[in-house]
Amino acid sequence: MEDEYLQRLNAEQLKAVQHPHDVPLQILAGPGSGKTKVLTSRIAYLILHEHIQPQSICAVTFTNKAAREMKERLTKLIGKSKVEEVKMGTFHALCALFLRRYPTRVGVKNNFTVCDADESKSILKRLLNSYKDCLEDNHLSLDVRNVMSMISKAKSRGQSPHDLATRAKHFGGHTPTENVIDRIIAELYESYEKFLRENNSLDFDDLLVYGVKLFSQQQTTNWCRHVLVDEFQDTNTLQYELMRHIASSSRCVTIVGDPDQSIYGWRSAEVANLAKMKLDFPATVQIYLEQNYRSTASILRASMTIVSQDQTRIPKTLHTSHPDGCIPVLRRFPSEQDEATCIAREIKRLSASSGGMLGWEDFVILLRMNSLSRSLESALRKEGIPCRVLKGQKFFERLEIKDLLAYLQLVDNPEFVPAFERVINVPARGIGDKTLGEILRAAHAKQLSPLAFIERIHDGRVPDVKPPVKRKIASFVKAIRELRVTARQGTMPADIIRKLIILVEYEDHLKRTQPDADTRWENVMELINFASEVQTELNDYPLQDLPDETTPTGDKDWDDMPDETEVAELDEEGIVEVKPNNSKTTAAQMADTNLEASTPLRLFLQASLLSGDSGDGGEEGGKEKVTISTCHSAKGLEWPVVFIPAVEEGTFPFALSEDANEERRLLFVACTRAQSLLYLSHCNKRLIAGKQMDRRLSTFVKAVIEDTPVCDIFAEETPELDRAHLEQMAAILGRQTPNQDVVVQKLAEFYSTDRYHKFMPTSGNALSTTFVAADAVYRTDTDKAIQQRQVLNKPSNNQVLSKVTHGRQSTQQYSGRSLVRMKPTAVSGPHHDTSNRRPVAALCPGHSKQLLPLQQVFQPANEQSPRYSSLAALTRGHLHDASNAEDPRGTFLSSSKQGFDSPGTAAPPPAPSVPIKRRLGMGRMVTGYANKKFRPPQS
DNA sequence: TATAACTTCCTTTTT
DNA sequence: GGAAGTTATA
Ligand SMILES: Nc1ncnc2c1ncn2[C@@H]1O[C@H](COP(=O)(O)OP(=O)(O)OP(=O)(O)O)[C@@H](O)[C@H]1O
Numbered sequence: 001m002e003d004e005y006l007q008r009l010n011a012e013q014l015k016a017v018q019h020p021h022d023v024p025l026q027i028l029a030g031p032g033s034g035k036t037k038v039l040t041s042r043i044a045y046l047i048l049h050e051h052i053q054p055q056s057i058c059a060v061t062f063t064n065k066a067a068r069e070m071k072e073r074l075t076k077l078i079g080k081s082k083v084e085e086v087k088m089g090t091f092h093a094l095c096a097l098f099l100r101r102y103p104t105r106v107g108v109k110n111n112f113t114v115c116d117a118d119e120s121k122s123i124l125k126r127l128l129n130s131y132k133d134c135l136e137d138n139h140l141s142l143d144v145r146n147v148m149s150m151i152s153k154a155k156s157r158g159q160s161p162h163d164l165a166t167r168a169k170h171f172g173g174h175t176p177t178e179n180v181i182d183r184i185i186a187e188l189y190e191s192y193e194k195f196l197r198e199n200n201s202l203d204f205d206d207l208l209v210y211g212v213k214l215f216s217q218q219q220t221t222n223w224c225r226h227v228l229v230d231e232f233q234d235t236n237t238l239q240y241e242l243m244r245h246i247a248s249s250s251r252c253v254t255i256v257g258d259p260d261q262s263i264y265g266w267r268s269a270e271v272a273n274l275a276k277m278k279l280d281f282p283a284t285v286q287i288y289l290e291q292n293y294r295s296t297a298s299i300l301r302a303s304m305t306i307v308s309q310d311q312t313r314i315p316k317t318l319h320t321s322h323p324d325g326c327i328p329v330l331r332r333f334p335s336e337q338d339e340a341t342c343i344a345r346e347i348k349r350l351s352a353s354s355g356g357m358l359g360w361e362d363f364v365i366l367l368r369m370n371s372l373s374r375s376l377e378s379a380l381r382k383e384g385i386p387c388r389v390l391k392g393q394k395f396f397e398r399l400e401i402k403d404l405l406a407y408l409q410l411v412d413n414p415e416f417v418p419a420f421e422r423v424i425n426v427p428a429r430g431i432g433d434k435t436l437g438e439i440l441r442a443a444h445a446k447q448l449s450p451l452a453f454i455e456r457i458h459d460g461r462v463p464d465v466k467p468p469v470k471r472k473i474a475s476f477v478k479a480i481r482e483l484r485v486t487a488r489q490g491t492m493p494a495d496i497i498r499k500l501i502i503l504v505e506y507e508d509h510l511k512r513t514q515p516d517a518d519t520r521w522e523n524v525m526e527l528i529n530f531a532s533e534v535q536t537e538l539n540d541y542p543l544q545d546l547p548d549e550t551t552p553t554g555d556k557d558w559d560d561m562p563d564e565t566e567v568a569e570l571d572e573e574g575i576v577e578v579k580p581n582n583s584k585t586t587a588a589q590m591a592d593t594n595l596e597a598s599t600p601l602r603l604f605l606q607a608s609l610l611s612g613d614s615g616d617g618g619e620e621g622g623k624e625k626v627t628i629s630t631c632h633s634a635k636g637l638e639w640p641v642v643f644i645p646a647v648e649e650g651t652f653p654f655a656l657s658e659d660a661n662e663e664r665r666l667l668f669v670a671c672t673r674a675q676s677l678l679y680l681s682h683c684n685k686r687l688i689a690g691k692q693m694d695r696r697l698s699t700f701v702k703a704v705i706e707d708t709p710v711c712d713i714f715a716e717e718t719p720e721l722d723r724a725h726l727e728q729m730a731a732i733l734g735r736q737t738p739n740q741d742v743v744v745q746k747l748a749e750f751y752s753t754d755r756y757h758k759f760m761p762t763s764g765n766a767l768s769t770t771f772v773a774a775d776a777v778y779r780t781d782t783d784k785a786i787q788q789r790q791v792l793n794k795p796s797n798n799q800v801l802s803k804v805t806h807g808r809q810s811t812q813q814y815s816g817r818s819l820v821r822m823k824p825t826a827v828s829g830p831h832h833d834t835s836n837r838r839p840v841a842a843l844c845p846g847h848s849k850q851l852l853p854l855q856q857v858f859q860p861a862n863e864q865s866p867r868y869s870s871l872a873a874l875t876r877g878h879l880h881d882a883s884n885a886e887d888p889r890g891t892f893l894s895s896s897k898q899g900f901d902s903p904g905t906a907a908p909p910p911a912p913s914v915p916i917k918r919r920l921g922m923g924r925m926v927t928g929y930a931n932k933k934f935r936p937p938q939s
Numbered sequence: 940t941a942t943a944a945c946t947t948c949c950t951t952t953t954t
Numbered sequence: 955g956g957a958a959g960t961t962a963t964a
């Protein structure tokens with residue numbers, strides 16, 4: 001009974017779970033083979049059968065979201081209390097946790113601030129400025145982002161600034177200029193490090209660097225009896241070192257991974273760590289899982305065909321017992337708007353034709369990059385489909401959020417100058433660049449942090465600077481001091497933020513300075529929400545079993561930290577200082593009562609910075625919403641229906657990417673997220689960085705089409721969900737097959753609300769495909785459906801419906817089914833149980849194979865690829881017929897320019913001219929404008 | 940010092 | 955389509 005979870009595993013999975021705990025294990029398996037499930041079960045097994053204490057287990061996941069999910073799954077197996085004791089999280093989160101606990105072991109302070117990428121960037125930008133002349137002299141240019149990535153890579157490889165410098169000197173670049181660049185980078189690296197140390201700050205890589213230092217000490221790792229690592233193929237050198245150190249006393253390691261899914265090489269991930277592990281742990285055993293439980297056979301086939309083009313790849317078998325299902329769809333569109341509209345329509349159609357078995361939350365749109373989401377968001381909005389955009393990081397990049405967090409950072413870590421600079425004049429206190437520069441200079445001369453310096457000015461114990469500031473900073477100092485006391489008392493972050501916005505009158509400030517103050521204020525409220533949500537689960541509980549820091553200065557360090565500068569002042573002036581607001585006394589009291597390494601505020605700040613993935617979207621966030629996400633953050637997840645737009649050269653592979661194979665694997669990862677239905681699409685034109693660009697189908701897919709004699713890998717037709725398919729789908733998803741009456745009714749509703757309906761025949765593209773496919777269902781289903789449609793024949797739909805009924809032939813004639821006609825054989829191939837593999841003629845009885853390939857409509861004939869030519873010749877006549885009848889070209893193109901919203905038609909509501917509001921991952925409302933000054937939308 | 944208005948330059952993925 | 959940086963003006 002308690003072993004029930006073991007019975008839900010197949011033989012290989014069971015073998016992996018029950019593998020002797022003291023023999024290092026690599027579980028290597030393709031997508032959907034249950035790796036994560038096995039890892040979770042193994043943790044349960046180690047605790048329940050091998051009687052390893054939960055607190056002696058270290059489980060590393062790739063994202064915080066994955067950690068949360070694993071906790072959830074594990075809770076079902078072993079109960080909440082045990083799960084909470086397991087040391088689980090990302091490498092970064094675990095390092096941060098331990099560094100706060102044992103800071104002095106590696107010479108950091110436990111109130112260090114995590115420096116996010118944005119902050120790193122502006123620090124480096126400033127440092128880079130001083131090399132401007134040098135670079136110009138050598139006719140060189142150096143982008144901050146390059147510098148960042150070089151430094152990050154150096155850190156990830158464990159190289160110090162000194163290492164880089166000597167390398168530059170001895171091995172140098174091939175050319176003198178490369179040498180200059182290398183030298184500059186090494187120097188920048190050094191100054192950057194110096195800056196971070198002076199500001200008591202660690203960046204993401206530092207967390208690992210110092211983590212490795214910390215975990216290389218045996219006293220830090222002797223609690224550990226077993227380490228488990230998920231997504232091992234994406235670990236970098238430092239992370240591998242961490243794992244090795246944490247496992248150094250027990251030598252017990254379990255990792256799972258899939259080389260085909262390594263997509264973080266750009267972040268210094270090393271697949272070679274798999275081999276390295278075999279060397280470091282010679283007893284390592286490998287277990288392979290080859291059964292895929294996630295996807296239909298045809299999705300798996302398409303995915304494997306794509307990834308198999310990688311010649312360097314080690315072949316791997318993966319099979320499924322699921323039926324073929326619908327052939328993945330590959331479509332081409334004239335523009336990204338058409339693509340987006342069609343995806344939105346298709347989501348609606350599927351939702352309807354599944355009779356509600358598929359809810360909004362069952363659909364995902366996976367993108368190569370976030371910037372592609374705009375057109376999709378607006379198309380979904382037009383269709384009234386709720387969606388969430390999974391890029392929670394953006395929330396923390398808002399001006400208003402950054403302001404507040406900077407205040408809090410400053411409260412926690414007075415030495416963090418970037419935060420000081422950000423908020424010293426927020427709200428406006430008459431301290432501009434000049435005065436600020438003066439403060440910084442004078443503070444530096446006195447060897448004080450700027451905050452400590454102005455506190456002294458405020459207390460009148462240091463002369464004011466040239467443009468006097470004493471008065472201007474009074475309220476600022478007062479606010480900071482009050483918050484400091486509050487934070488030390490262990491006040492909950494949400495309350496601290498509430499106090500903060502009152503103290504600095506932040507709402508007023510927003511109203512005065514921001515035209516969209518309302519939305520920004522909503523974001524502030526959302527931050528408070530987030531703080532209260534997260535504060536309940538924030539603790540360093542997993543470290544409870546561990547001894548306190550042995551170094552005597554440890555706790556002192558923490559509690560005295562904010563006052564450290566005061567101490568310096570004591571030495572300097574020899575006066576015993578009475579701190580305002582008794583904060584010193586409070587601190588002393590806290591030292592006795594609070595042995596934790598962290599205040600709630602500190603944990604909150606850390607969570608804000610570390611959990612950019614935002615993931616689950618909270619309780620309300622993800623439910624009942626279509627997800628839009630990047631391919632990268634979709635790793636490890638699954639959805640019944642997956643759309644992948646922009647499968648084009650330039651996006652897949654991305655134009656600037658260095659590793660085409662990694663890009664292919666990324667597409668593979670995206671495809672393998674799908675359980676039942678998969679759609680790839682691409683456009684002829686797309687707006688890239690403000691420029692209209694001609695686009696072509698990705699070679700990754702093109703190669704598949706061209707390599708396959710009979711192209712049954714992809715279909716150009718959207719699938720028609722008949723009874724058999726719904727049953728199959730229900731089986732795969734473990735759901736109830738919908739009632740047929742419900743299906744019919746929902747489809748009827750789908751039609752009745754279809755405001756683009758009248759455009760379909762003339763628009764002649766993908767839209768009409770939706771139409772035709774759905775129409776086919778109608779007809780094949782029952783006459784009842786048709787009757788129903790006639791019942792629904794409201795006045796406003798008269799035109800539409802009459803076109804539908806009388807124009808059946810015309811619908812067929814203009815059917816855009818052959819939009820992407822890879823090979824003529826694609827539609828005339830053998831019949832399987834896949835509906836969309838059926839020839840159009842079969843789909844629409846009475847159809848006379850009169851097809852209108854879209855490339856003819858949208859591309860001049862001479863641009864057609866030779867592959868299409870025979871078909872083009874075949875259908876040219878029909879194109880003319882069609883043109884004569886309704887001129888699909890003109891109508892579609894002109895209407896498409898207006899977003900299908902031409903006068904005299906049932907117009908969809910006008911697009912709002914306000915910035916787009918989005919609910920982000922955590923359910924936070926956000927405007928379309930981020931960090932910088934607000935610009936009102938142009939007319 | 941603060942703000943408004945203008946120009947330029949981009950493309951990415953995330954802990 | 956923006957963000958970041960620069961310049962002009964009160
Ligand atoms: N033995 C099994 N029987 C039934 N379903 C299973 C079994 N093993 C795994 N599954 C299901 O297969 C799906 C994929 O599992 P899981 O996410 O663990 O795979 P994975 O190998 O981690 O995938 P990926 O590599 O894509 O992250 C899940 O829905 C899971 O419940």
